Amino acid sequence: MMNADKIQKSVRGVDNLGIYIHVPFCAKKCNYCDFYSCEPNCAGNISEYIDALCKHIKAEAPAYRKRTVDTVFIGGGTPSLVLPKDFEKLAKTIWESFNLTQDAEFSMEANPGTLSEEKLRTYKNCGVNRLSIGLQSADDEELETLGRIHTFDDFKENFLLARRCGFDNINVDIMYGLPDESIEKISKTLDKVSEFPPEHISAYCLKIEENTPFFDIKDTLSIPDDDKICDTYLTICDKLKDYGYEQYEISNFSKTGYRCRHNLKYWNDEEYIGFGPSAHSFFNGRRYFYDNSTEKYVSSLRSDILPLKVWENKQKKSNEDDADEYIMLKMRLFDGIDAEEFFDKFGVSFEEYTGGVQKYILGGYMEKCAEVYRFTPKGFFVSNFILSDILHFNNK
Ligand code: SF4
Known part of the structure; x- marks a missing residue:
């Protein structure tokens, strides 16, 4: 249900x-x-x-x-x-x-x-x-x-x-x-x-x-x-x-x-637009933010100049970057990652991409319910460590 x-x-x-x-x-x-x-x-x-x-x-x-x-x-x-x-x-x-x-x-x-x-x-x-x-x-x-x-x-x-x-x-x-x-x-x-x-x-x-x-x-x-x-x-x-x-x-x-x-x-990697100093945005696949200065923000708008957008990820992201980012964001959620959705998006199975998470399931840090992989509360606590093991950015 x-x-x-x-x-x-x-x-x-x-x-x-x-x-x-x-x-x-x-x-x-x-x-x-x-x-x-x-x-x-x-x-x-x-x-x-x-x-x-x-x-x-x-x-x-x-x-x-x-x-x-x-x-x-x-x-x-x-x-x-x-x-x-x-x-x-x-x-x-x-x-x-x-x-x-x-x-x-x-x-x-x-x-x-x-x-x-x-x-x-x-x-x-x-x-x-x-x-x-x-x-x-x-x-x-x-x-x-x-x-x-x-x-x-x-x-x-x-x-x-x-x-x-x-x-x-x-x-x-x-x-x-x-x-x-x-x-x-x-x-x-x-x-x-x-x-x-x-x-x-x-x-x-x-x-x-x-x-x-x-x-x-x-x-x-x-x-x-x-x-x-x-x-x-x-x-x-x-x-x-x-x-x-x-x-x-x-x-x-x-x-x-x-x-x-x-x-x-x-x-969920959905789009949002930020306004104000230090506010971040994610739109059309790109991320940007405004500088951490309220003084500069106010004075530029006073002169009718829009504050400068600082762009992140200037280089085109690889499929691996996208998959890593997807796992990092989605695994924060108790709803976790749907294996079928992951395969449809990235053309590789979650198990193969991560090198297998069975040891974390056996240790009580992750669970697999139907096709969904997710952290348990105990796993959430050490999620940074587990993610650094299963993501690919470490191997670059
Ligand atoms: S300094 Fe301001 S933003 Fe920071 S925790 Fe305190 S109230 Fe929140």
């Missing part, structure tokens, strides 16, 4: 575009974050940035007028720092510039402590129908260590307010692998979050990245070792399953019918 998410996909088809809008501002940089973001006044003020963004969207959108758009994702940074009047301007530009489907998923990211009733009602009136709230932990001490600007109570207040304003599709981000973490602490976070309960939970592992405050003090942080992190990850998978969430991707769990359609585009 097909599940609700598969039915949704087969009805929508795969020809629709996704739109990603980047709002790069953060009230304060978190101690672990290496995403591109800047202070709210880094390029004039936020209103000036929204004006530049709208100009950019209006200039580029006519190229996509033959396409329908079924997902919009406003991410950051912290999009919930945008004032309601500016948000209205941005949303109006999006609705007027693109041909959005009636059931388009319109998501935006928000941080606890930055939401208000006025903002939430504005988002709702502007067609936003999915909120993604960055909580990270239900433990205030952990939040302080991470350098977050909010407490768990701030989150609680904002989440309940969002419900009262009519949001019935909410994601909550949490993190694991934190300094001094224990199974008890992460379990408490999951128990508290599941009480609300959100329709979707994303669980990401902390990585200590260069050029972050955490990197400078990494030797003093008591980060759990790989075995402990693996136990924590499997605990998260088990607990969320018990709470009625299905795991559909390495880090993503949803109630039935609430998978994030926009993010699925990335993993």
Whole structure:
């Protein structure tokens, strides 16, 4: 029997575009974050940035007028720092510039402590129908260590307010692998979050990245070792399953019918167009992104010059590159890879291409259900290692 998410996909088809809008501002940089973001006044003020963004969207959108758009994702940074009047301007530009489907998923990211009733009602009136709230932990001490600007109570207040304003599709981000973490602490976070309960939970592992405050003090942080992190990850998978969430991707769990359609585009190799500094796009088989500079982005649009696209994969990709990329993206999903589809696309069987995955199936890291190969939760945790073994890019 097909599940609700598969039915949704087969009805929508795969020809629709996704739109990603980047709002790069953060009230304060978190101690672990290496995403591109800047202070709210880094390029004039936020209103000036929204004006530049709208100009950019209006200039580029006519190229996509033959396409329908079924997902919009406003991410950051912290999009919930945008004032309601500016948000209205941005949303109006999006609705007027693109041909959005009636059931388009319109998501935006928000941080606890930055939401208000006025903002939430504005988002709702502007067609936003999915909120993604960055909580990270239900433990205030952990939040302080991470350098977050909010407490768990701030989150609680904002989440309940969002419900009262009519949001019935909410994601909550949490993190694991934190300094001094224990199974008890992460379990408490999951128990508290599941009480609300959100329709979707994303669980990401902390990585200590260069050029972050955490990197400078990494030797003093008591980060759990790989075995402990693996136990924590499997605990998260088990607990969320018990709470009625299905795991559909390495880090993503949803109630039935609430998978994030926009993010699925990335993993299903579907097309999306990004706007804003550091935003990425994939269109007509090619990928490009905009430079990480809000100052340059705003000043070039102020002079009516479109920001420069930086093209990736300049050289023509080989069939092997395509197959590697396909495996890398698809194996992130619990739906995995359909052997027949793989053969039709690449003219070689999955087993032959990968050199055989039987040892991973026997070890409990992968499973083969009918013609579908996929990772188990234990396999997801070591998927980078397994992928580097079965993909061809290593042999070049
Ligand atoms: S709020 Fe998000 S984007 Fe901003 S610094 Fe923190 S983790 Fe990074």
